[in-house]
Amino acid sequence: MADGETIIAGIVVPSTSPLFLSVVGLHVLLGLACTIAGLVAMLSKKGRGRHSSFGTIYYRCLLAVFLTAAGLSVARWSEDYHLFILGALSFAAAHVGRSALRTLWPWPQLHVIGMGASYILLLTAFYVDNGKNLPLWRELPRIAFWLLPGAIGAPIILYVLRQHPVIKSFRRAG
Numbered sequence: 657m658a659d660g661e662t663i664i665a666g667i668v669v670p671s672t673s674p675l676f677l678s679v680v681g682l683h684v685l686l687g688l689a690c691t692i693a694g695l696v697a698m699l700s701k702k703g704r705g706r707h708s709s710f711g712t713i714y715y716r717c718l719l720a721v722f723l724t725a726a727g728l729s730v731a732r733w734s735e736d737y738h739l740f741i742l743g744a745l746s747f748a749a750a751h752v753g754r755s756a757l758r759t760l761w762p763w764p765q766l767h768v769i770g771m772g773a774s775y776i777l778l779l780t781a782f783y784v785d786n787g788k789n790l791p792l793w794r795e796l797p798r799i800a801f802w803l804l805p806g807a808i809g810a811p812i813i814l815y816v817l818r819q820h821p822v823i824k825s826f827r828r829a830g
Contacts, residue, residue: 683724692719746777
């Protein structure tokens, strides 16, 4: 620890407050759970079962990640307000994506776009906050932290919108 900072695994956390550090620890664990649950949901067969179970875990963990991020952002607003905005957008996108199925909106594309955008925004917030400390990422210009998750994720979303059998069958039926 040095001058109001705590170093954990080579990453500087700008506080020595046990409460702040506890929230950061919880936030990191929830973020990891969210990332894994989202990936499992994405890679699972769509429909009831693994996809919807892990999608629900993703959504609930994302809500908790957003709430902890909000608390951390408020504590350091001038430095971290952008992380609050990314978190709010990520959760809002997930909420739209989840609502598209739960309320049976006639557009499965909204589910794909909402959940995909949510995941991209989650990763963007992570890299914007931590990219400067990560191997390989620290060699990139800072703008890459903002743009690379979307540059990789958007083509995947577009591919799914064009090629996924559920979306194709919906387009044929409409």
